[in-house]
Amino acid sequence: MKTTDPDYVNVLSMHDTGPAPEAAIGRDIIRRGAMVAPLFIGLSALGWGANGAWSATYGLVLVLANYGLAAWLVAYTAKISYALMMGMTLFGYIIRLAIIAAAVYFVRDLGWVELVPMGVTIIVAHIGLLFWELRYVSLSLAYPGLKPKPQSQQESPSAQANSL
Secondary structure, eight states: OOOOOTTOOOGGGOOOOSOOHHHHHHHHHHHHHHHHHHHHHHHHHHHHHHHHHHHHHHHHHHHHHHHHHHHHHHHHHHHHOHHHHHHHHHHHHHHHHHHHHHHHHHHTTSTTOOHHHHHHHHHHHHHHHHHHHHTTEEEOSSSEEEOOOOSOGGGSHHHHHHHO
């Protein structure tokens, strides 16, 4: 349907032109995942030896790749169309879940794979990183994405009270 109204906006063609906060959140989750990687790998190595360590490493790579792909898909499709972004968010989840399932399915019979540490790593890392990231995400339209870092300790009320 074509309209001559200059104020007409087609909601299917609306898109984002600003920065992508989801990309920043994705990078932050990946950074935090790299910070806890030694813990997952070390605990798996203690319980299942070198095969457990390799399995946990593989599981962490899957988790971090999943978060990176999710952030990229949302950021990329938002620049094209909000409708495409919503569709990719919904169906992208199913596709990414299938990719993780296939990645585990195709390596499950290899000699270095221990399914328990890999499965625990995949599940705990997905959930744990999400809850950890919740502390750092701003739920404000003023600062979409990550919360801004405090400027300095001198501006905080406790620092001002101590100087009086």
